[in-house]
Amino acid sequence: MRDEKSAGRPKDPDRRDRILRAARTLFLRDGFDGTSIEAIAREASVSKVTVYGHFGTLSALLEAVVEAEARAINRALSAHSIPDGPPETRLTDFGLHLMALLRRHDAQDLEHLVTARARDQPNLAEIYFRCGPARGMEMIADLLPPDLGDRAPQAASALFTLWSGGEHHRAASGLRAPLTDDEMARHVRQSVDIVRKAFFTASR
Amino acid sequence: MRDEKSAGRPKDPDRRDRILRAARTLFLRDGFDGTSIEAIAREASVSKVTVYGHFGTLSALLEAVVEAEARAINRALSAHSIPDGPPETRLTDFGLHLMALLRRHDAQDLEHLVTARARDQPNLAEIYFRCGPARGMEMIADLLPPDLGDRAPQAASALFTLWSGGEHHRAASGLRAPLTDDEMARHVRQSVDIVRKAFFTASR
DNA sequence: CCTATATTGAACGCAGCCGTTCAGGTAATA
DNA sequence: TATTACCTGAACGGCTGCGTTCAATATAGG
Numbered sequence A, B: 001m002r003d004e005k006s007a008g009r010p011k012d013p014d015r016r017d018r019i020l021r022a023a024r025t026l027f028l029r030d031g032f033d034g035t036s037i038e039a040i041a042r043e044a045s046v047s048k049v050t051v052y053g054h055f056g057t058l059s060a061l062l063e064a065v066v067e068a069e070a071r072a073i074n075r076a077l078s079a080h081s082i083p084d085g086p087p088e089t090r091l092t093d094f095g096l097h098l099m100a101l102l103r104r105h106d107a108q109d110l111e112h113l114v115t116a117r118a119r120d121q122p123n124l125a126e127i128y129f130r131c132g133p134a135r136g137m138e139m140i141a142d143l144l145p146p147d148l149g150d151r152a153p154q155a156a157s158a159l160f161t162l163w164s165g166g167e168h169h170r171a172a173s174g175l176r177a178p179l180t181d182d183e184m185a186r187h188v189r190q191s192v193d194i195v196r197k198a199f200f201t202a203s204r
Numbered sequence C: 001c002c003t004a005t006a007t008t009g010a011a012c013g014c015a016g017c018c019g020t021t022c023a024g025g026t027a028a029t030a
Numbered sequence D: 001t002a003t004t005a006c007c008t009g010a011a012c013g014g015c016t017g018c019g020t021t022c023a024a025t026a027t028a029g030g
Helices: A013-030 A035-042 A048-054 A057-081 A087-104 A108-119 A122-143 A146-171 A181-199 B013-030 B036-045 B048-054 B058-079 B087-104 B105-118 B122-131 B132-142 B146-172 B179-198
Strands: none
Touching: A013 A035, A013 A057, A013 A108, A035 A048, A048 A087, A048 B013, A048 B036, A057 A087, A057 A108, A057 A122, A087 A108, A087 A122, A087 A146, A087 A181, A108 A122, A108 B013, A108 B105, A122 A146, A146 A181, A146 B146, A146 B179, A181 B105, A181 B146, A181 B179, B013 B048, B013 B058, B013 B105, B013 B146, B036 B048, B036 B058, B058 B087, B058 B105, B058 B122, B058 B132, B087 B132, B087 B146, B087 B179, B105 B122, B122 B132, B132 B146, B146 B179
16 A cells, blocks of 8 residues: 555655755745745746646645654654753753753744644644644653653643743744854743742652 | 914824724734735725825834833733732732733734734834833732842842743634633732742742 | 656736826815 | 824735646557
C-alpha cells in the first residue's frame, strides 16, 4: 500500500522540496494572504502547474509546511538529552534548549500563520497545537517533581505560558529585536523559579 | 486651532462612525488583507470616495479602529472601582473585570490584527501595546503589595502573561469556544495564587 | 520501444481591488 | 444668495491572482 508505484514518470521529490522551501520562505515573509501560488512557483523555479500537481491548494501547502516544521522541531527536541539533577536544573536546561530551538525555527511567525488561519483551517491549528504547545507541556510535565499529582498539568501549563509569553508580547509590541542570550537565560530561570515557588513543596 | 470651521459642508460624523464600525466588523471577520476599502464602503452604505475622503488608506482605518478600541477599553477599565481589601482579593477582582472586558471587545482578534501588521505598521503596534498590555501591567503593579520593590514589574508581567496566556493558547489551538465564566474565574484565581506564592513575602 | 505520467511555457476568461476622475446633487456657512 | 466643500454613482485603465487548458517535451517503469 505504502509505495505503490504507478506507471509513468514519478513526481520529482526534489521539486516538491523546492516548492516546500519556497512556500515556507514566502509564508513567513509575506503571510498567508500575501503569498500566491504563482509567487511560490516563481520562487521555487517551477511551473505553476507543477505546484498544483504536487499540492493543489495554498492551504494544503501551508499545512505541509507547518507539519514539516513541527516534525523538525520535535525531532530536535527528542534528540536533546537532559542531564540528571534536581527538577529546577533540568527544567532550566530544557527551557533554554526549547527557546533556542523555537527561535531558530521562527516558531513565533509560524504560530502567527496558524492563528491567522485557525478559523478557516481548524485542522491546521490542531496539527500545530498537538505537535507544538501540547507536546511542550508534556515534556515539561515529565521533568516536574513526581509529587505534584494532579497539579502537574497546571504547573506545566504555567511554565510554558511564562516562557513563551515574553517573546509573544515583544512581537505584539512590534519589537522585532530578539532577546539577548543572557536575557533569555535569565527569563527562563526566573520562570522556573516562579513555578518552583508556587508548586514545589520541598524547596518552598 | 481645534475646531476651525472651514466654510462649506462639513464631513458627516455619522458617516465617519459608520465607516469605522464597518471597518471594525470586516477587519475582525476577514483580517486585514481580506478586507478592501470597497467592501468597507459597501458595508457602511457609503461611497468609496467618501471612505477615501475620511481616511484615505486601509492602514489608517485600521489604526483608527485599534485606537478607538484601546480608548474604549481603557475608559471601561478606569470606570471600574476596586473595593478595598488584601492584594490577592483586589487582583482577582481586577483580573475578572479585565478578562471579561477583553472578551467583550474581541481583544484577542484585535491583537492578531496588530501582530499581523506589526512589520509594516510599527506605530500601530506601539499604539496597541501602550494602551493595551503595558497599561494593564501598570494597573496590576498598582495593586501589588508595596513591599515588592523592583520585583513589582516582574510580578505584574508574570500575572498578565498567565492571565492572557490561557486564552491565547486556546485561540492558537483553534478552539473557538470561549471559557465558561466559572473556568475563567478559576483561571484568574489560580494565576493570582501562583504570583502570590512566588512573590508575596508575608503570606508565603 | 512503449506507455503513462510529469513538466513546461503560454494563454485563456474571470474576478476583484486599486486610486482617480467626472458630473450632478446636497448641505452648511458667510 | 453665493460660496464652498461634501457626497454619490459610475466609469476609467491597470494590475494581480485565480484555476484551467493546450501542445510540446522529458523521464520513469514494463
